[in-house]
Amino acid sequence: MESQTFHTRDVGQDPPEGWSLGRALGWLNVGLGAAELIAPKLVAGLIGVEPETHRTATLRATGVRELASGVGILLRPRRAGPLWALVIGDLIDLGLLALATRDDRAGKRRLVAALVATAGVTALDVYAASTAAREQASHPMLAAITINRSPRDVEAYFQRHHPELGQVTFSRAPARSATEVRVECSGFGKRVLREKLQHDLREIKQTLETGEVLINHGEEMP
Amino acid sequence: MRANCWMGKQHLEVRDVPDPKLLNSRDAIVRITATTICGSDLHLYNGFMPSMMKGDILGHEFMGEVVELGKSVKNLAVGDRVVVPFAIACGACESCAMGLTACCENSNPNAWMPEKLMGHATCGAFGYSHLTGGFAGGQAEYVRVPFADVGPLKVPTHLSDEQLLFLSDIFPTGYMGAEFCEITPRKVIAVFGAGPVGQFAIKSARMLGAERVIAIDRHPYRLRMAMVHAGATDVINFEEQDPLEALRDLTAGRGPDACIDAVGLEAEGNGIGYAYDKAKQMSRIAFDRPTVVRQAIMACRSGGIVSILGVYAGFMDKFPLGSMMNRGLTIRTGQCHVHRYMKPLLERIERGEIDPSFVVSHHMNLDETPQAYAMFNDKQDDVMKVVLRS
Numbered sequence: 001m002e003s004q005t006f007h008t009r010d011v012g013q014d015p016p017e018g019w020s021l022g023r024a025l026g027w028l029n030v031g032l033g034a035a036e037l038i039a040p041k042l043v044a045g046l047i048g049v050e051p052e053t054h055r056t057a058t059l060r061a062t063g064v065r066e067l068a069s070g071v072g073i074l075l076r077p078r079r080a081g082p083l084w085a086l087v088i089g090d091l092i093d094l095g096l097l098a099l100a101t102r103d104d105r106a107g108k109r110r111l112v113a114a115l116v117a118t119a120g121v122t123a124l125d126v127y128a129a130s131t132a133a134r135e136q137a138s139h140p141m142l143a144a145i146t147i148n149r150s151p152r153d154v155e156a157y158f159q160r161h162h163p164e165l166g167q168v169t170f171s172r173a174p175a176r177s178a179t180e181v182r183v184e185c186s187g188f189g190k191r192v193l194r195e196k197l198q199h200d201l202r203e204i205k206q207t208l209e210t211g212e213v214l215i216n217h218g219e220e221m222p
Numbered sequence: 223m224r225a226n227c228w229m230g231k232q233h234l235e236v237r238d239v240p241d242p243k244l245l246n247s248r249d250a251i252v253r254i255t256a257t258t259i260c261g262s263d264l265h266l267y268n269g270f271m272p273s274m275m276k277g278d279i280l281g282h283e284f285m286g287e288v289v290e291l292g293k294s295v296k297n298l299a300v301g302d303r304v305v306v307p308f309a310i311a312c313g314a315c316e317s318c319a320m321g322l323t324a325c326c327e328n329s330n331p332n333a334w335m336p337e338k339l340m341g342h343a344t345c346g347a348f349g350y351s352h353l354t355g356g357f358a359g360g361q362a363e364y365v366r367v368p369f370a371d372v373g374p375l376k377v378p379t380h381l382s383d384e385q386l387l388f389l390s391d392i393f394p395t396g397y398m399g400a401e402f403c404e405i406t407p408r409k410v411i412a413v414f415g416a417g418p419v420g421q422f423a424i425k426s427a428r429m430l431g432a433e434r435v436i437a438i439d440r441h442p443y444r445l446r447m448a449m450v451h452a453g454a455t456d457v458i459n460f461e462e463q464d465p466l467e468a469l470r471d472l473t474a475g476r477g478p479d480a481c482i483d484a485v486g487l488e489a490e491g492n493g494i495g496y497a498y499d500k501a502k503q504m505s506r507i508a509f510d511r512p513t514v515v516r517q518a519i520m521a522c523r524s525g526g527i528v529s530i531l532g533v534y535a536g537f538m539d540k541f542p543l544g545s546m547m548n549r550g551l552t553i554r555t556g557q558c559h560v561h562r563y564m565k566p567l568l569e570r571i572e573r574g575e576i577d578p579s580f581v582v583s584h585h586m587n588l589d590e591t592p593q594a595y596a597m598f599n600d601k602q603d604d605v606m607k608v609v610l611r612s
Contacts, residue, residue, distance in 0.1 A: 146316065148314065148315050148316045148319065176316065178316055195334075198334075199334065202333055205315075205327070205328065206312075206328045209312060209314040209315050209327075209328055210248070210312045210313075210314050210315075210328050210369070211247070211248070211294065212246055212247060212248075214246060214312075214328065214329060214331055214346075214368055214369075215245040215246055215331070216245070216331045216346075216355055216356060216357060216368075217356065
């Protein structure tokens with residue numbers, strides 16, 4: 001299992017399709033949000049609702065939310081979280097539009113068109129969020145540590161005491177006699193898993209380097 | 223046993239607590255014969271260090287007698303008189319192998335905390351918050367010493383506690399700060415802060431051959447000690463003179479070859495900049511009051527060295543990186559790697575090159591520790607170093 005190879009990941013590759021869609025959705029939300037914030041009466045007219053005070057206030061609030069969502073996506077276009085937040089916003093918008101159809105003064109044709117358009121955008125947002133989530137899950141995270149023992153000793157220790165850790169690689173640390181240990185975490189919840197693994201790796205390092213795990217009545221890892 | 227416990231900001235109590243026990247095979251239990259308060263303990267006392275918990279036992283400078291040993295400790299015996307370094311180090315990790323024991327990778331059970339705050343783990347330390355492992359400190363009758371086969375230094379009986387106690391921290395710390403300055407005979411060194419660490423930095427700079435050592439403080443009794451006992455050649459009282467101007471005058475415009483910051487995150491100063499730092503720290507927007515480190519950088523000659531011994535905890539505001547970069551300064555800093563200095567400095571004490579007891583100003587009982595902290599914090603009664611015994 002000893003490896004002398006170092007891998008660089010995803011350097012110079014084009015971003016996957018989902019990311020450009022994410023970016024487009026981010027800009028779309030920034031534009032829509034700005035329009036709702038600056039010209040709520042105009043937007044109300046476009047979607048067929050009466051430009052009353054409470055409606056323009058609602059449109060302004062929606063505008064702020066969409067601006068924040070858009071900026072959130074543009075700042076971290078590879079993350080699924082902001083895209084899922086967008087989907088939640090879409091559902092709220094659909095609910096508000098459905099409520100507006102009860103108003104007799106509403107322009108029904110325009111409202112229905114707005115509902116259909118929002119439903120379409122919602123579908124697009126769900127697609128983008130789920131694509132981003134899948135992409136995120138497929139990128140493994142590494143828990144890693146350097147242990148001041150030879151790769152042979154470290155690997156033997158892992159095989160004897162931690163056979164449950166499947167994806168482990170061992171390599172000699174550059175210009176040192178120490179060993180670099182990397183454990184791959186992937187799938188849902190890998191961030192939490194990595195924290196836990198990092199803690200376990202620290203204890204393994206202590207055991208290998210000092211003979212035991214140092215006990216104290218200190219803080220537990222959260 | 224009796225122990226000095228942190229109960230909140232400026233609230234200490236000497237309480238009855240359970241005796242320490244051996245928890246690991248490389249532990250020792252030490253009966254403390256002398257302990258003291260470090261300037262950095264005041265950061266805990268004043269509530270500036272995160273992660274303190276009610277009941278934490280303070281104190282990281284202490285010495286005593288070994289009373290119990292774990293089965294893996296072969297180099298000590300019950301009855302040995304030892305000085306214990308404040309930093310806990312395993313002796314086996316890569317950092318320890320390089321002599322960087324204050325960066326030990328295995329002695330902090332709460333490593334995840336500094337990893338989040340500072341990027342990487344720091345070593346464990348006695349009585350210095352949960353960020354450094356939450357280990358019980360030595361302002362007590364007994365203490366558990368982890369990795370006792372690596373840390374404690376056996377000391378001879380013909381030297382007094384007062385001559386040996388400061389090997390646990392402030393003497394090596396001051397010495398390391400002077401060593402950072404790459405001193406050669408004609409060098410001029412400025413030491414900001416003439417507290418106990420500053421005194422040892424001054425004394426060490428002189429021992430290493432600096433021609434001129436300038437001490438900066440605002441307390442006349444500290445500046446007096448710097449000149450009379452530590453060997454400072456010049457002093458600057460920053461209440462009376464602007465230290466930057468005074469240093470420029472004393473060095474004919476060059477600036478000192480190296481500046482040592484022996485103050486840290488509770489620096490005192492004057493003017494609007496200081497008021498700004500203080501307001502930020504008091505409102506908990508910032509951990510640190512960086513007045514001195516800024517002055518040290520601005521004062522240092524181009525191409526010189528700034529040696530930072532004072533403790534800092536967080537993220538610094540208005541750091542003069544432009545001055546540092548454009549004038550080619552070197553910053554050297556760190557918690558002291560005490561282990562590598564204890565033995566050579568003990569030899570200097572034995573040869574009579576230095577008697578560290580010159581910093582001792584008061585002797586008090588362990589039960590009076592809260593009063594000793596208040597006195598030290600307020601700089602009453604010309605206090606320098608208080609030795610505590612139970």
